[in-house]
Amino acid sequence: MKKSPQLEKLEEVLRSSKLVAGGFMGTDSRSVTEIIDADAAAVAKLGYTPGRLAHRMKQITDAAVKGLGTTVKIDDRIQAAVIEAKGSIVCPWPHPGHFHKRVTAVKSLDSARTSRWSDLNIHLIEKHGFFEGKGSPYRIEPNDLIELIF
Amino acid sequence: MVISSIGALLALLLTVADLFFAAYGPSEITINKEKKLTVPGGQTLLSALTAEKIFIPSACGGRGTCGLCKLRVTKGAGLVLPTEEPFLTHEEIESNVRLACQVKVRADLDIEIPPELFAIRRYTCTCTAIIDLTHDIRQFRFKMIEPETIDYIPGQYIQLLAPVYEKSSEEVYRAYSMSGDPADKTAIEVIIKLVPGGICTTYCFEYLKPGDRVMLNGPYGRFRLSDSDAPVVFIAGGSGMAPIKCLLHHMKNTGSTRKATYFFGAKTPRDLFLTDLMKSFEAELHDFTFVPVVAETRPGENFSGERGLVTEAVRRRLEKPESCEAYLCGSPGMIDAALEVLHELGIDDGRIFYDKFE
Numbered sequence: 001m002k003k004s005p006q007l008e009k010l011e012e013v014l015r016s017s018k019l020v021a022g023g024f025m026g027t028d029s030r031s032v033t034e035i036i037d038a039d040a041a042a043v044a045k046l047g048y049t050p051g052r053l054a055h056r057m058k059q060i061t062d063a064a065v066k067g068l069g070t071t072v073k074i075d076d077r078i079q080a081a082v083i084e085a086k087g088s089i090v091c092p093w094p095h096p097g098h099f100h101k102r103v104t105a106v107k108s109l110d111s112a113r114t115s116r117w118s119d120l121n122i123h124l125i126e127k128h129g130f131f132e133g134k135g136s137p138y139r140i141e142p143n144d145l146i147e148l149i150f
Numbered sequence: 151m152v153i154s155s156i157g158a159l160l161a162l163l164l165t166v167a168d169l170f171f172a173a174y175g176p177s178e179i180t181i182n183k184e185k186k187l188t189v190p191g192g193q194t195l196l197s198a199l200t201a202e203k204i205f206i207p208s209a210c211g212g213r214g215t216c217g218l219c220k221l222r223v224t225k226g227a228g229l230v231l232p233t234e235e236p237f238l239t240h241e242e243i244e245s246n247v248r249l250a251c252q253v254k255v256r257a258d259l260d261i262e263i264p265p266e267l268f269a270i271r272r273y274t275c276t277c278t279a280i281i282d283l284t285h286d287i288r289q290f291r292f293k294m295i296e297p298e299t300i301d302y303i304p305g306q307y308i309q310l311l312a313p314v315y316e317k318s319s320e321e322v323y324r325a326y327s328m329s330g331d332p333a334d335k336t337a338i339e340v341i342i343k344l345v346p347g348g349i350c351t352t353y354c355f356e357y358l359k360p361g362d363r364v365m366l367n368g369p370y371g372r373f374r375l376s377d378s379d380a381p382v383v384f385i386a387g388g389s390g391m392a393p394i395k396c397l398l399h400h401m402k403n404t405g406s407t408r409k410a411t412y413f414f415g416a417k418t419p420r421d422l423f424l425t426d427l428m429k430s431f432e433a434e435l436h437d438f439t440f441v442p443v444v445a446e447t448r449p450g451e452n453f454s455g456e457r458g459l460v461t462e463a464v465r466r467r468l469e470k471p472e473s474c475e476a477y478l479c480g481s482p483g484m485i486d487a488a489l490e491v492l493h494e495l496g497i498d499d500g501r502i503f504y505d506k507f508e
Binding site: 016017018019020021022065066067068069070071081082084085086087088089090096097098100101102103137138 | 213215216217232235236237317318319320324325343345346347348349351352353387388389415417445446459460461481482483484487
């Protein structure tokens with residue numbers, strides 16, 4: 001399928017290091033549309049929506065941020081810590097939106113399962129259904145995330 | 151084939167037309183109603199000022215992604231662009247604040263910038279030492295080469311250039327507070343925490359080596375110790391140590407007799423650093439107490455100091471808070487939590503100074 005100039009520009013930004021070291025696409029050779037479609041299917045198959053995932057991720061981040069970098073027990077199944085860095089980062093999509101450089105690290109209390117996300121990850125999932133390309137440092141596997149946080 | 155050829159011809163015509171018709175002549179920039187510069191038109195205001203050696207803080211190299219290069223443009227800038235809107239409040243737009251990297255010089259401009267920005271210089275340095283402070287925090291020392299010395303006010307920050315490297319296709323600047331002894335004007339130190347995926351910190355941790363050439367500009371910032379005699383409470387965490395360490399050197403150099411208490415928060419004992427230096431400040435300064443605060447300990451770890459969140463320790467330990475001035479450096483979450491506690495303790499905003507990581 002032929003890409004629109006806007007989509008080509010977006011993919012160029014996502015594959016570049018303009019916003020984060022190594023970009024958002026990692027080693028994934030699929031187009032951004034293919035990545036979004038595949039992840040949307042994986043999320044739907046488990047009976048969830050990107051919006052519901054983002055809502056739960058926000059809940060966890062909001063609870064963990066009160067720990068000022070220390071680990072906070074979220075519920076009987078998971079704990080989380082939020083690490084903040086200097087500066088902000090903008091959404092690679094062409095619309096207003098910039099986010100604190102804040103990373104939430106989540107760990108299961110009864111297994112070795114872990115996940116981490118940035119505030120930008122939450123936005124990308126909620127507004128764009130984008131979990132990043134495979135091999136990207138902040139790629140989130142939908143199945144693993146759902147298993148951990150619900 | 152015919153359509154492609156016509157397209158190529160049109161593109162060529164547009165390029166030529168752009169060269170002839172969109173070429174802007176020289177424009178005059180009037181700064182603070184006093185200084186006048188004549189610059190080539192067509193470039194961004196940020197580029198024009200940088201070429202004239204006037205450095206406006208910018209962390210993203212002018213790509214409109216950091217929102218730091220704000221200044222007032224009272225004439226000639228045109229309408230606020232959609233790329234600026236996310237970074238400007240309604241009040242800022244009303245008072246003609248713009249992002250210098252997004253404003254094009256197409257006509258004569260009147261701008262207002264803080265006078266202290268005229269003192270900002272570009273520095274070439276050599277990295278002379280890299281020291282691990284914790285598993286993800288390092289101290290970097292840079293010797294000044296050109297110019298050979300730097301003057302700054304303790305508490306200020308510099309911008310460090312991360313050049314193009316394997317994981318970044320563009321140059322970016324990032325801001326770091328200076329942590330060294332300000333009496334040594336031939337070198338500066340910064341303390342940097344690794345941000346996974348961060349362009350500049352990845353460069354500093356994985357690529358920068360002693361002996362490498364480093365480009366900086368600065369100094370910037372209004373975070374500094376006041377001239378009063380009020381007791382001081384410092385509150386910091388992680389790499390927020392940097393400007394506080396610099397202020398402590400300054401207090402020692404100037405023979406300050408102010409009472410000072412430093413609450414430094416860490417997740418675990420292994421996240422504490424420079425504790426020996428803090429002990430030496432306790433011995434050398436007139437009345438200084440270092441209070442390390444640790445949130446968690448692992449089995450087998452010994453820690454006899456304050457436990458819990460750094461803000462809880464401030465609430466428990468701070469003596470006569472109503473007479474104190476507070477100086478904070480850390481994450482937005484830590485600053486917000488500290489502000490809440492300090493307000494509860496009766497310290498008003500006029501006596502709280504902070505360097506928020508934004």
